[in-house]
Amino acid sequence: MQCGTTGEITVFAQASSLHGAYKVIFDGTGVSAEVVAAKDAKPADPKAAVPVVPNVKLKVTVAADAAPGVREFRVACPHGLSSLGQLVVVDAPVVMEAPGIGTPEKAQPVPVPSVVCGRTEAAENVDYYRFAAKAGQVLTFEVHCARIQDKIHDLQKHADPLVTVTDLDGRELAANDDGYFADPVLEFKAPRDGEYRVSVRDAKYDGDARWAYALTVTDRPYVQHLFPLAANPGKAVQVQPVGTARLLQTNWPLTVPSEPGLRLVTLAGPTGPTNPAPLVVTPRPLVVEAEPNDDPKHATRVPLPGGASGRIGTRGDLDHYVFAAEKGKAVRLEVFARRFGTVLRSRLDGVLDVMTPDGKVLATNDDLNGKDPGLIFTPPADGDFVARVRDLNNRGTDGHVYHLDLDLARPDFTIKCDPSKASVGAGSRTAWYVQVARTNGFAGAVTVEVKGLPAGVTASPLTIPPTMTQGCVVLAAEKDAKLDAAAVAVVGTADGLVRTATPVEEIYLPGGGRGRFDVGMPAVAVCRPLDLLDVKAKTARVTLKPGEEAKIDVEVVRAPGYDKTVTLDVLLQHLGGVHGNPLPPGVTVVTAKSKTLLGSGTVGHIVLRAAPDVAACADVPVCVQAYVPINFVVKTGYATEPILVTVRR
Ligand SMILES: [Ca+2]
Ligand SMILES: [Ca+2]
Ligand SMILES: [Ca+2]
Ligand SMILES: [Ca+2]
Numbered sequence: 001m002q003c004g005t006t007g008e009i010t011v012f013a014q015a016s017s018l019h020g021a022y023k024v025i026f027d028g029t030g031v032s033a034e035v036v037a038a039k040d041a042k043p044a045d046p047k048a049a050v051p052v053v054p055n056v057k058l059k060v061t062v063a064a065d066a067a068p069g070v071r072e073f074r075v076a077c078p079h080g081l082s083s084l085g086q087l088v089v090v091d092a093p094v095v096m097e098a099p100g101i102g103t104p105e106k107a108q109p110v111p112v113p114s115v116v117c118g119r120t121e122a123a124e125n126v127d128y129y130r131f132a133a134k135a136g137q138v139l140t141f142e143v144h145c146a147r148i149q150d151k152i153h154d155l156q157k158h159a160d161p162l163v164t165v166t167d168l169d170g171r172e173l174a175a176n177d178d179g180y181f182a183d184p185v186l187e188f189k190a191p192r193d194g195e196y197r198v199s200v201r202d203a204k205y206d207g208d209a210r211w212a213y214a215l216t217v218t219d220r221p222y223v224q225h226l227f228p229l230a231a232n233p234g235k236a237v238q239v240q241p242v243g244t245a246r247l248l249q250t251n252w253p254l255t256v257p258s259e260p261g262l263r264l265v266t267l268a269g270p271t272g273p274t275n276p277a278p279l280v281v282t283p284r285p286l287v288v289e290a291e292p293n294d295d296p297k298h299a300t301r302v303p304l305p306g307g308a309s310g311r312i313g314t315r316g317d318l319d320h321y322v323f324a325a326e327k328g329k330a331v332r333l334e335v336f337a338r339r340f341g342t343v344l345r346s347r348l349d350g351v352l353d354v355m356t357p358d359g360k361v362l363a364t365n366d367d368l369n370g371k372d373p374g375l376i377f378t379p380p381a382d383g384d385f386v387a388r389v390r391d392l393n394n395r396g397t398d399g400h401v402y403h404l405d406l407d408l409a410r411p412d413f414t415i416k417c418d419p420s421k422a423s424v425g426a427g428s429r430t431a432w433y434v435q436v437a438r439t440n441g442f443a444g445a446v447t448v449e450v451k452g453l454p455a456g457v458t459a460s461p462l463t464i465p466p467t468m469t470q471g472c473v474v475l476a477a478e479k480d481a482k483l484d485a486a487a488v489a490v491v492g493t494a495d496g497l498v499r500t501a502t503p504v505e506e507i508y509l510p511g512g513g514r515g516r517f518d519v520g521m522p523a524v525a526v527c528r529p530l531d532l533l534d535v536k537a538k539t540a541r542v543t544l545k546p547g548e549e550a551k552i553d554v555e556v557v558r559a560p561g562y563d564k565t566v567t568l569d570v571l572l573q574h575l576g577g578v579h580g581n582p583l584p585p586g587v588t589v590v591t592a593k594s595k596t597l598l599g600s601g602t603v604g605h606i607v608l609r610a611a612p613d614v615a616a617c618a619d620v621p622v623c624v625q626a627y628v629p630i631n632f633v634v635k636t637g638y639a640t641e642p643i644l645v646t647v648r649r
Contacts, residue, residue: 001031001087002094002115004064008036011075011085012055012210014154015631019053023076025487027521030066031089033058033073050079062089068276069264069343070148072521076485080423080636081525083153084505088144088214090115091266091273097127104128104170107197112139113218118200120145120159122207127200130168131217133190138244140222141165141198142275145213146182150341150517152210154508154633158182159211160203168195177203180345185224187244221269223277225346228288228309229336230280230403231256241267241274242398257281262336264343278343280336280403282307287321294318296359296386304331305407312348312391312400319389322357323406325379330409330440333387334374337402341370341518348400353388366392376409376440411442413499415492418572418580420503420519424457425529427479429639431472431623433572433580434501436464436492444494448473448501452488454526456481460621460642464492467615472582474623474642477526485525508633514574530636532566533557535626537640544610544647549590552606552643556598556626567627568596568604574633582622584645586614598626610647619644 001007011018024033036057056075068089075082093111097118101108107128110116118127133139141163149158163184164175173196179185190196200215224243231237231254238251252267260283264276289310290300299320302308310319325331333354337346352373354363362385368374379385389404418433436446443466450459450473460474473490490501503522507515538553556566570589572580583589593607606624622645625637 001060001062001089003062003066003068003089003091006059006061007094009058009060009087010055011058013053013082017050017052017054017079018056018075018077018082019051020078021056021075022078022483023485024058025074025076025485025523026087027072027487028067030063031060031071031087033060035075060087067264068266070144072151072519074421074485074521074523076483076525078483078528079530080527081421081485081523084151084420084519086148086151090214090216091275092216092218101128102126104197110217113216113220116215116217118213118215119209120161120200120202120207120211120213121209124205125201125207128197129199129215129217130195130197132195133193133219135190135192137190137219139188139190139217139219140244141184141186141188142180142216142222143183143185143200143213145211147180150507151505151519153506155210156508156510157206157208159206159208159213161213162201162203163215164199166197166199168197181340187222216275218275220271221274223267223274225399225401226265226277226279227311227398227401228286228403229278229346229401230282230286230307230309232286233260233281233283234258239267241277242401262343278345282405284405284407289319289321293320296320296322296355296357299386302387302404302406307406308404310389310402310404311398312389312396312402313398314396316394317390317396321387321404322384323387324383325385327379327382330376330378332374332376332407332409332440334368334405335372335389335402336405337372339370339372346399346401347395347397348402349392350402351390351392352404353390355386355388357384357386409440411440411495412497413438413442413446413492413494415446415448415490415499415501416504417490417501417522418504418516420505420521421523421525422475423525423527424475424477425527425533425638426477426481427529428532428534429474429476429641430637431474431625431639433582434462434464434471434473434490435580436469438469442494446492446494449491449493450475450488450524451491452486453524454481454484454486457524457526462621465617465620467585467617468620470580470582472580472621472623474621474639475524476641481526483526483528485523487521488524490522512575512632514577514579514633516579529559531559531562531564531628532626532638533559535624535638535640537624537643539643540641541644541646542608544587544608544614544645546610546614546649547612549593549607549609552608552624553603554605554624554626554640555603556638558602563600564628565600566598568594568598568606568624569627570606570622570624582620583608584615584617584620584647586611587645587647608645614647614649616649617645617647619646
């Protein structure tokens, strides 16, 4: 969708239903949508099973000042919240693929600039488009397709798009396969006035009806990368755009966003704003590499904490940075360049070395975050040390940009919530699993809150003690809570640190496994009461001593007529893999003594056991979830109220 426009998009469901869709929530600001009701749609019968509605039309409005880029969204239905959808927000007119453009002769004419929305809908599908260009005109083609497919819940086979530009006689003039990860980006300089063709296909001539793509065709200055790649928040800086814009041989002004993080920014070019390009926004003092710096003697000095921006500008380029450190005070060094699933898309496949000033390598790393290296280095003595950045394959171009971040290895943590969304039936509850990863000696408790919940929904308190890395929050909806959905924030706090959780989308892997992929927008919805109306635990507290067992009796309240099989669990599991376990260390479920397969019955129980060497703990919240299968992979969980587990020694 183009900024400043309103239009319709169709959302397709798969093995599920969009019946009754009533609201759409988007990540970020500037994009909104309403559900376009089909004319013959009947009001939903609250007691009926969910009728199959395989797609829904949305009327989407994108504000003129909406930030271009990929937006996550979810569709709320009375029976729950959809998995993640994505919309590409662009700043050029959008053209839809016309039928029958599968041969060069039938190429679809497209304006320049424009963004063509098409599909590589079947094996051997090649989509041909034609455009006019003037001699010497530089055009850029970019495809959004493969990069965004990992977030799609059930898309087991992924596209590998390829773009080719030919003249009208079919002579290939330019082609690109993998520019931004598997997606092509291609710069093309027209040799003469006239018409040309651009085609999109899968590199292996494969296809799938769900392989939607957005092909940008533009003659505007197009920014592939920025140099330097990092800047301080809120500052007015000059940056060099790398891409067609380099023809302009100049630095362009940029006012840096005020929030630190990985950002997309547009530059004010002489002919209007550019496409968005990634920038690392960091509050640390920054330097830019000073070539020549190919040996430790000519290293560029970087403060600690601080950051250095550079690029592996030519084949074999080595970039050295010198920093002063103190014996035993660990330093964290991290390269930001190319991270799949984020906006970072540099050409660099970085390697990071830490050396003595005379070039003896003390530590090295290749891949810490995706292709980006990083490491923690404990200086053996006071003095200067040298960080070296290079490309794994010794390649180098002006697109091999990077940012090297240096800081003392401060105690910290990251937090994730699994899954990325929760749907709670009015009058019932569901569990949300949270994981923390502590780093650099951080050993504190982490308190977890869910902010921005829909009206009538509450989240149970959770503090993950120092001895644990996981926990569960029970979301409860009041009986009279109205249908609603909201993007929320799951926030962990500890010792003055505040960290927002990354939600992980549940991905259906080939063979039925449960995969996970980091996404951006956690969300919670109130849905209508579904198959189970309530799950009741007969106990709210369990106290165990080493070697002891305790039984938790559970009763499920079924919706009238619902007689399918129900299973009980305290853990989040799938095909034997444990994805969430809120039990204290040393406390386990005794499977042989538990009754978790309820069949069509209503009562079961869970037996917990404390190991002989169990550590003491107090009031660790867990819950029993009753699971109803939706299909082979997806199940809906209905939780008891929190059950507090205490271990006394
Ligand atoms: Ca097609
Ligand atoms: Ca490709
Ligand atoms: Ca360099
Ligand atoms: Ca260098």
